[in-house]
Amino acid sequence: MANTTTEFDTIAAISTPPGEGAISIVRLSGEDALPIAGKIFKGCDLQSVASHTINYGHIIDPENGEVVDEVMVSVLRAPKTYTREEMVEINTHGGIVATNHVLQLLLSHGARLAEPGEYTKRAFLNGRIDLTQAESVMDLIRAKTDRAMQVAVNQLDGNLSRLIKNIRQEILDALAQVEVNIDYPEYDAVETMTTQMLLEKATTVKKQIEQLLATASQGKVLREGLATAIVGRPNVGKSSLLNYLLHEDKAIVTDVAGTTRDVIEEYVNVRDVPLKLIDTAGIRETSDKVEKIGVERSRQAITQADLVLLILDNSEALTDEDRALLTATQAKKRLIILNKTDLPVKLDEVELQQTVAPEDIIAISALTATGVDQLEQRIADLFWGGIDNSQSTTLVSNARQIGLLNQAKQALEDVLAGIKAEMPVDLIQIDMTRSWELLGEITGDAYQDELLNQLFSQFCLGK
């Protein structure tokens, strides 16, 4: 139960700078690089292709068979590689989100996240880099580690760490009980831990981990942005609103290639809620083009959106198109924006209120910027309030955490399989302990004395 990090693990990391460029590279190094990549790659058998070739295919999430990204995979066999180990480089196209997902899958299937400077370290240890560079390798490791520690601390959310600590404590209680039964078989003041009890424990804990993993998608929203569509018939003020939001200079000015590569996404930050604006190009183009295309594109945008901002013209009566859009967005989280409040009112708000909650109707003037404040507040409320904020700050957010959680879940599945195969309790314990260790790696507490301390504080043992 000592530190499980070893120099012989296969390591993985994203080796291109985050958020820049349309292609990212996820790199694997170590003796299991090919088999691990093979588990999530469809296209050809990576283990049988020639070295130093690049292979087209898709990354698939084995859990649900979903295509994560279209990729090019370089197979580089030892020793002619940077680290002189077996290496695989996965070129992703799907932007940072897909790239993160690829990394997370690798971490869930046997790779370990590379320590800072670890590729360079391996390159040196395997004789790839010359002696004069040794000092700078050491400096690099230390410098990167200091920064990475800072980042890791910042990323570990307080709620998440508390939750994981609770789960670990629950496992630890069970482990301690099993250990007491083993090391003090004649001690009768403790119930004998049966595999039935372990079954219950493993099932509960697994469920908790699955719930945590589910929050990963909310964490994803935070990273990826809330997909937001601005829709409305021509000339209601879509571009004015868009320009207003962009103009505020709150925009994150990166053009990230989206999953459908021809669509440009733009990001704005509204009261700490990142909005990924869908098809902003469409909004600009359709303002002076035929309506049909506009509506068609609106429908497409609506399907992709987590949030729809539907703009109506307050100075005109509702048209059929407006009604059609109202119907089309009914199932979505939406805000109805009544624009042009600077002009005389002609829209019948009563009709609107038959299908829309009053708090979701916001009157603004994009021109004079009145009411925009209210709109922003409502978006923030929607995000933190509407999208399950019961654990609003418990977010499993990075690939490492997701990878470790998945592995812990796998260990618990092994526990359940062992129980089914009628294995004795001390063998079941091995996988139970493994899940406890993996969870500890997330929070940074994984030391064996914890178990002994638990043993001797909980039970009165001795001769």
Add this chain to the structure above:
Amino acid sequence: MEVREYDAQNYDVIVVGAGHAGSEAALAAARMGNETLLLTINLDMVAFMPCNPSVGGPAKGIVVREIDALGGEMAHNIDKTYVQMRMLNTGKGPAVRALRAQADKHAYHQAMKDTIENQPHLTLRQGTADRLLVEDGACVGIVANTGARYRAKSVVLAAGTASRGKIIIGELMYSSGPNNSQPSNQLSLDLIEHGFKLRRFKTGTPPRVDGTTIDYSVTSEQPGDQEVNHFSYDTPDSVYLKDQISCWLTYTNPTTHKIIRDNLDRAPMFSGVIEGVGPRYCPSIEDKVVRFADKDHHQLFLEPEGRNTEEWYVQGFSTSMPEEVQQKMLHSVVGLEHAQMMRPGYAIEYDVVEPYQLRPTLETKILRNLFTAGQMNGTSGYEEAAGQGLLAGINAGLRAKGEAEPFILKRSDAYIGVMVDDLVTKGTNEPYRLLTSRAEYRLILRHDNADLRLTQRGHELGLISDQRYTKFLAKKAALESELARLNSVRIKPSATVNAFLVEKGATPLKDGVLASEFLRRPEVTYADVCQFIPAPAIELDRRVIEQIEIQLKYAGYIKKAEERVAKLKRMEAKQIPENIDYDAINGLATEAHQKLKKIQPETIAQATRISGVNPADIAILSVYIEQGRIAKVTG
């Protein structure tokens, strides 16, 4: 008048102390062909059991088997002298099954003394080592209290709790070794002078009562096993003891606890008299009552001290209360109302060598050719002591013979390896006891496979006779050929096979399966398989059959553990040069720098186990070492 020193004999190896560590150390060194001196304060206390009269139990029982496979004596000795044998944890998996014997403590001592006396190259002598002879940073012998100067190529210290020992019974306190023996008061001072860091530990023992005054009828009987088991792989089943002595179980009660609470001001543990750190897992009864105040009873096992004595050991009742209070406490216990106390329990404080000053060979880092073993290194328990004694004796013997390659047991080799690695890498803040949970590879470190793990190495050391080795090879061959056979013979889904499965409540076969697959089913035993396949060419020993069942049934788990071990072994192969200068390495974190300098790990793997040494520090260390290696090769 001052004692006059004189030059006594020269030896290859000197062992100081003839407890469980010293006895093993001396026998191993002598059996390897070294002229060996075993010096002890009192010849009547060779391999004496001053505390509980038992050997084995979880983890410890496996150590005894490991000692046996390496050619040590403990297993043989207990097999000659037990009065009860019991296999614990039979309802659990094979990795945690544990054999435990109640010993006849007097017979145990006599048998070990007899073995030592009859061992060629081994001299047993009464005497106290007062100081070391040191030349150029190496220990070259010892000086006894009689003035005798003994010189040797290597020296093993196994002084146990005798080092400045102090017995405490309530307000009574006196200088003493275990069981009122002479303490060793000079050696500690000499060690301190040579730069060793010592600390005080504390342990204790319960009172003994007169068995003729115990009312057994109100306690519950704990008999020995009918089923045959011994510690040594050498002991034949035929000598299994039929006439075993039972233990008896009783409990403390609220009255006992009230007596203890009312007298806490007289308890040395709580009045501040005892400074030494006591073990958590071996607390005194007053400790238990205070720490677990909500419990209204604690188990007490009454254990016989031997066949020819009426003294009984009250397990669970370790105490350093005043004698008067101990008596009252005993009389409050069901079955002990009229028990006569024969010896009071006591606490003992003693010096230990901080074990981070040792190498994995148990040689000290401070003085070359000096080894320490047993309770002196901060452990507790006869088995832990014996395991270290054997290891230290082997290494002292190898050193005396001028062998360059030391004998090291890794964490994945043996429980002894786990213990020694824990001690030298992490140190200990309390008397260290082995527990199965300390071993990360416990599925590999089983009591049933200690011979498969270690006999080869015992033979290479010259501690396992050719005759025994041949027997071992035959067992191994039988095991391998039968496993191969089960992996090739198929069982067909015949009516008899499926009738058998249905009767066991299992799903019947549809297609034929390998016999090994068939045996993997939880409800199937080897004997069952044999009904459906031809008999093996030779009749198999029960231990071979046990191995077959374990290796097949738990194959998946064993394989996983072996993969982890393989990784660890590669890390263990990465040596850290002995003369490494940690001050010259830029970039190590301060804590890592201090710890590495203090502990001086021998391999990268050991370094990773030091708390406070992070992966980045390991990375920097690896790069630094590689840099030095390249510089040496090219420069």
